[in-house]
Amino acid sequence: MTVIVDGMGGDHAPIEILKGCAAAVEELGIDVIVTGPEDLLKKTMEENQIPEKGITLRHAEQVITMEDEAGCVLKAKRNSSMGLAMDLLKNGEGDAMVSAGNSGAVLAGGTLIVKRIPNVKRAAFAPILPNKTGYFMLVDSGANEVCTPEYLDQFGALGALYMKHAGFAAEPRVGLLNNGTEDCKGPELHQQAHALLRDNPAVNFVGNVEGRQIFDGVCDVLVADGFSGNILLKSVEGTASYMTKIMKESLTSNWFSTLLAALLKPQLKKMKAKLDYTEVGGAVLLGISKPIIKAHGSSNAKAFKNAIRQAAAFAESGAVETMTQLLSAPKAEPAGK
Amino acid sequence: MTVIVDGMGGDHAPIEILKGCAAAVEELGIDVIVTGPEDLLKKTMEENQIPEKGITLRHAEQVITMEDEAGCVLKAKRNSSMGLAMDLLKNGEGDAMVSAGNSGAVLAGGTLIVKRIPNVKRAAFAPILPNKTGYFMLVDSGANEVCTPEYLDQFGALGALYMKHAGFAAEPRVGLLNNGTEDCKGPELHQQAHALLRDNPAVNFVGNVEGRQIFDGVCDVLVADGFSGNILLKSVEGTASYMTKIMKESLTSNWFSTLLAALLKPQLKKMKAKLDYTEVGGAVLLGISKPIIKAHGSSNAKAFKNAIRQAAAFAESGAVETMTQLLSAPKAEPAGK
Known part of the structure; x- marks a missing residue:
């Protein structure tokens, strides 16, 4: 299993990325290809005594910044750490890819270099968040600011397949984020999406979900x-x-409470871990023909390791293959739709 | 100063409402008119030894439930605690009104019984939330699920006037909730609203605001x-x-941490108070020609007292008069707009 990692994406590139890659090799037995300016990557590894074992460096001169236009990954900055990573993934030199870089560029590169699964209408960012009973996937978290009911319907079906293959739920429950739980709630888009999801045989639809319920474990996929x-x-x-x-602030407002809070450190740490969604990895770029994980821009070494683990598991799970199968199956719908 | 209170709205009606009213009379010197089934209100007061001083009961037979259609307040349930409260407010028998009942009915009654300020396009729910530096108003929190750029522009102007008159900020900063901070962000609605707010002389516009910034104190009004x-x-x-x-859960996971947490109770209480947005009162029904406060459905006596205080302060501030003035002033715009 080989995961390709954009060596220059995110706030702490390349040092935290390289540390995360080394941890993935050491702890998870995953081979890693890291893209970026080779001199800088080599120097960072040497200076920080990051072991080379299992890490292959691939040179790319350019770096895509957060200020760059999304489309630059396709042409002007194709020879960037992200552009090269996309090309390597497309050409089968690795099984999955991770980037913590410019979200728009990840979306553009995924859609236009690696390409969508046939019949996928739009790719979507799908982070996995903790809740009271486990985890749920939010899809879409920002790739498509304007949607059609059909996009939302597909997000539900693809999200459910991911959550099933990733082992989160045997029969994932799909909910629709709305401004009320009643079936008739929301603008036209949501009313129509509700009807499509309800009638979609590939979706175990549990209805509308309000913002205040999201952590209650009422669904495994929140569309x-x-x-x-x-x-x-x-x-x-x-x-x-x-x-x-x-x-x-409250716990350190005087010396006595500061002392007590210090004694409670293990509990507070446990609490922090329960909220830390980088434990699972990053956001899935759902609908692309190869596994791509978008790590959070602020990812540290541990978050990168987890994102690499998630990317490898995504590739191993066969989820993309099942999604492809689902969307290539003829539908009981009027021809030409 | 007399505040009219819907005696049957919310999860804890009428007991918590009546307790809150008595506290408002006692602690704030505000007179209160409470509407609802007189027998029930009287009995509740007697059984709970709630003092009658400063509280006038006005009989209304019907009660609007959370399941009722919003429009029932206008006709079928006009003779309800909420319908009567609206009529009393309209007829000048009180200076302001509070209800914790069915939001849709509050909106319908406010708009069609009490009526909007002339030239207000849509009324909006505007709760006041705490942030790192004080408080901010969110407008609209759900009255209008489909908006035009002009509505959003007006929400900004009216929200700013409220926050100024309520003493939260001398020159309230208005932000627009969007999916990014850059000026060009968001769907067409948000791009157009951004341009209107930027060019509105009545608005001190600070640009787009992301969800992750809302508690940072970057604006006083979030449109x-x-x-x-x-x-x-x-x-x-x-x-x-x-x-x-x-x-x-984390703090009570073993006997030692439970003990420490008990000793930290004052700090934890202080923390809870900082998050408790009922401290300020309820949501303003912004754009109506008389002050109406929508209290949270789960309001307890203290929350009702605070909502009554907020309603009275709203009436005293002259905010509605300034809003009326702003919207009646001829604009430097093409005639007929």
Whole structure:
């Protein structure tokens, strides 16, 4: 199993990436190809005594920044760490790919270099988040800010297949993010998507899900249009960060509570781990013909290791093959649709 | 100052409402009119030794439930605790109104019985939430699931006037909830609303705001379409409740940590208070010609007292008068717009 890693994506490139790759080799037995400026990668490995074992470097001169336009990965910056990683994946030199770089470029490269599974309407970002009973997938978290009911229907079917193959649920329950739980809720887009999901034989649809229920374990796949999904994901991040700050302030407001809080460190650490969604890896780029994982921009070595593990498991699971099969099956629908 | 309170709205009606009213009379010197089935209200007051001082009961036979259609407040259930409260407010028998009942009915009654301020396009629900530096208003949190750029522009102007009159900010900063901070971000609705808000002389516009920034104190008014605003508000609630649960579990996972957590109770209480948005009151029904506050359905006596205080302050502030003035002023725009 070989995972290709964009060596220059994210806030802590390349050092945390290389450390994460070395950990993946050492702890998980996964081979890694890292793309990027070879001199810089080599130097970073030497200076930080990162073992070379299992890591192959592939030279790419350019780097895609967060400010770059998404499309640059296709032409102007094709010879970048991300562009090369996409080409290697497309050409079968590795089984899966991880990047923590520019999301728009990951989406553009995935869609137009690696390409979608036939009949997939749109690729979507699908992070996996913890909840009270385990984990759920949010799809789409921001790839498509304008959606059609058909996109949402497909997000549900593909998300369910991923969650099943990844071992999260035998028969994943699919919910639709909406502004109320009643069937008739939401704008037209959501009402139509609700009807399609309900009638889709490939989807175990459990109906509309409100924002306040998302952590209750009511579904394994939460379908959202990319705009609302993005608002949801980021407001969860914002709220968690705000609460953590308030908790820290409250617990260290005097010497006595600071002392008590120090004694509670193991419990607080356990709590943090339960909220840490990089434990699972990154966001799946759902609908692409090869496994691509988008790691969080702020990923550290451990998050990269987990994203590499997730990418390898994605490739091993055969999920892409099952998705391809599902979408190539003739549907009981009027011809020409 | 007299505040009219829907005596039968919310999960804990009428007992928590009546307790909250008595506290408002006692602690804040506000007179209260409570609507609802008089026998039930009287009996509840007697059984719970709630003092009658400053509380006037007004009989209404019917009760609007959460399952009722919004429109029932206008005709079929006009003689309900909420319908009567709206009529009393319209007729000037009180200065402001509070209800914790069916949101749709509050919106319908506010819009069609009490009526909007002239030239207000749509009324909006606008809760006030805590952040790292104080408070901000979210408008709209769910009254209008489909919006036009003009609605969003007006939400910004009216929200700013409220926050100024309520003393939260001298020159309120208005932000637009979007899926990125760059000016060009979002679907067409958001791009057009961005341009209108930027060019609106009545708005101190600070640009797009992402979900992860909402608690950072980057704006005093956060404008949102009602669908995204609803997703945001409910996901904040869901995340806060999930984190509180995890924290409790982590802190009570063994006898030693349970003991330490008990000693930290004052700090944990302080933390809870910082997150408790009922401290400020409820959501403003923004754009209506008289002050209406929608209290949270789960409001307890303290939350009702705070909502009554907020309603009275809203009436005293003259905010509705300033909003009316702003919207009646001729605009430097092509005639007929």
